[in-house]
Amino acid sequence: MGRLTKTAYTLGILCFLISCSFAVFYGHKIFTHDLPKAKKIVEKGRYHFVLVTEEMDNEYWRLVEKGAKAAAKKYGVILEYVGPKQANIDEHLKTIEMAAASKVDGIMTQGLSNKQFTPLINHVVLSYGIPVITVDTDTTNSHRIAYIGTDNYHAGYLAGKALIADTKGKANVAIITGNFYANHMIQRVQGFKDAVKNVNGIHIVAIEESHISRIRAAEKAYQILQEHPEVNAFYGTSALDGISIAKVVELKKREKDMYIIGFDVLPETIANIRKGIINATVVQHPYEMGYGSVKMMVELMEKKHIPSIVHTGTQVIRKKDLSDLHPNRMGEGKNNAIPN
Incomplete structure (x- = not known):
């Protein structure tokens, strides 16, 4: 074995050992989560x-x-x-x-x-x-x-009623939910479905899961618009879904003909409501x-x-409601829902 070959071989083993040590270290960090001492x-x-x-x-x-x-x-x-x-x-x-x-x-x-x-x-x-x-x-x-x-079912129901009111009961809706197995996501979807089921002009075209991931939510929103160009409304059931949907809608230049209702009031959600890209969001605490x-x-x-x-407590807010949004909706303070 030549000197160059030996050197390359040695470096290869060294890199392998280093990568293994990093894998062990970070694997330990992921699975221990700094648990109780x-x-x-x-x-x-x-x-x-x-x-x-x-x-x-x-x-x-x-x-x-x-x-x-x-x-x-x-x-x-x-x-x-x-x-x-x-x-x-x-x-x-x-x-x-x-x-x-x-x-x-x-x-x-x-x-x-x-x-x-x-x-x-x-x-x-x-x-x-x-x-x-x-x-x-x-x-x-x-x-x-x-x-x-x-009350996650009620929150989904409120989202459905808001969509009906804002679209005048006419929309081809795609739903992006955090996942298909979590109780709260199931309830938010079911509440929404029950709210719109008797409205002839509302059609649920697709339901996809984001796995609580910005990237996955964006991928699913893009995929839906490619496969179902008739979609003109989105409902995102987790905090990150609406934000990612908004990015894709902007990318596709569909802001003017797209309705988006999301969940929660993260800073990006509020910014998108101010810009008019997200139309409404369900507020949690x-x-x-x-x-x-x-x-x-x-x-x-x-x-x-x-x-x-x-x-x-839960409510739906729109752009006109932002000035009345209490700081605790964004994580500062508490209200009377907490038992005394």
Whole structure:
């Protein structure tokens, strides 16, 4: 073997080993999510809670985190915000299992899928004795102690009624939803369908899933417009869907003949409403969900009664409503939906 060949061979092995070490390191980071270091942390707070999110860096979930941390500070508890880096149901479930195994005092999480989350929540509550409060998405048949979040069916129904009013009951609609398995996404789609089903001029042409991804939502919006040029209205059921739909509509120069209704009031959503690209959005209260979940868990620890369901309110806003939009809609403050 020549010197050049040996050098190339050695470099190849070195690169392979480095790439493997990075894979192991980042794989560890993804699957551990900086999980609880239980004993030392608990000594510094009254209680130790974990908020398990669907996707850690999602802007919507950062608002939930912000509310939860504000409540944790007020009530003197330790709160950890953990979850998959990107939406992944298996990682989400594993993170809940790991939080339970670390013997925290309480867990707040979504109840994304009845089939997968109900057995796990039941196991955490019944076997570990750790209370679970579902946030944003409920599993009604589980042993979760309480739910705080949107009435997702009602939110979808409101979106459908808004579309009917704004399009005068005539639209070829495409729906882009976060995914097909999550309870809240299913409910938002079903509520919308029920709202428009008796309107002869409204036709649902296509339904696609974005997997809570800006890129995937944009790809699906582009695909729909290529395959169904008759589409003149979009309904996006997750915070990122409407934003991505708007980008594609702009790219295709369809702003003037396209109606878009989305979810949530992220800064990009508000900017697109001001520009007239997104026509309406369904407002939720993620800050309240986070704040209220911690408050309720503290009350539970103190043997106080808490309601089994707290709906944090929902409304549809348009451009004319932006001046009246309370700061808490974008993650600052809280309102009366949080139980006293």
